[in-house]
Amino acid sequence: MEVVICRDEEEIGRLGADVVSRLVRTRPEAVLGVATGSSPRPVYAELVARVRAGELDLSGVSTFSLDEYVGLPEGHPASYRTEIRRELTDPAGIPPERVHSPQGSAGDLPAAARAYEKRIAAAGGVDVQLLGIGSDGHIAFNEPGSSLASRTRIKTLTRRTREDNARFFDGDTDAVPTHCLTQGLATIMQARHVVLVATGEGKARAVAQLVEGAVSARWPATVLQWHPHVSVLLDEAAAAGLGLAGYYREAWANKPDWQGL
Template structure:
């Protein structure tokens, strides 16, 4: 696990560098796309590079991490609508090449199985963008989730519903109770994980993610078991890290040819 501590705008540029380098060597790469607040600056930077520098997503494919259950297809906070608004509509990524779990399906377990099969059929995810919740969840794998889980139905904690109320005019009751989410095992199957976290509210979760014991109580800690994880955090999110000085030193002396 590589930890990079830097100002927020630099984090977005570093994550965009990783995406750009991947698309340069593999234009048909499969991207794992997260929603929420954490990746928004990254999507802004990717859109800028597409408009100003010619970064192309024309042959790429994308898979969403998760989706709310029961929101109508035209709801603005449905995650497929969010990713279309924040990224797909701003670059040359074919909308038909982006898939998400079907939160409107009548048979939700079957929809989850189909989603796993679609990811496998695409050859797996090359680079997965991630955020982290204040309670250590990634995607919607809430505390107590199986560390080997695959795409499935999950019930959101009240903490997560409160955290997400800002997207529903501050009304936590408007946040759906259930979601479809890639499991921790599904996420671990991606070849490169890039996690972004900013702000002091994420500091405890980041501390457990990087330096804590692997535990279902803090689901993100399972990422310690992955061979290629990049954790991009600002000073506030890094404020609980005991080895912060080492991470800064390692980044400062990292060979340029390694990339992220």
């Protein structure tokens, strides 16, 4: 796991976009795992800017979202498919038929979960997975207590997660659905490169557990300590709880330029 403490969100966006850009230049039909919420938006904004400047072509990329609320109608403004299309895939010119998400409106949710796993496998697996992290340590919607071997499935959202996400529902926690379809922790672990973004002091405790804590279902993101290629991009506030912050800064400052993330 490599930890990079960045000056600001602009640097986070640039570093995250560099990972995707390098991948796409060598593999134009790459598979990108995408997360919603505020954390990855600097990366999406930088990718879109590069596409609009003619520096990057994402038209051959396929995307797979981490999760989707259960019960929201198609096209709901707070649905994650709508958000991904708004923030990334539409402005970046990724064709709609290449944009995939769990079917939270399906009549048979377990079948939809199994079908999503098969779709990811049929695409060749995820090359780069972008992640955020919840204040309680969840990644995707794998809440505390989730099995470290879990696959795409229906999950009940905690009150804390629903309160965190109420900002996308006009501040109304009760309007946030109680269930979702989410990729499991084992599904996420199969991505070849994971790029996790965290900003703000509200994420500091979760980040400290992720990087320096014990691997435990109490903090689901800690399973990433077992992944061979994880890049953690933080601002100063999110890094505030790290005991080895000085080492991470020194390691990044002295990393060979050719190596990248």
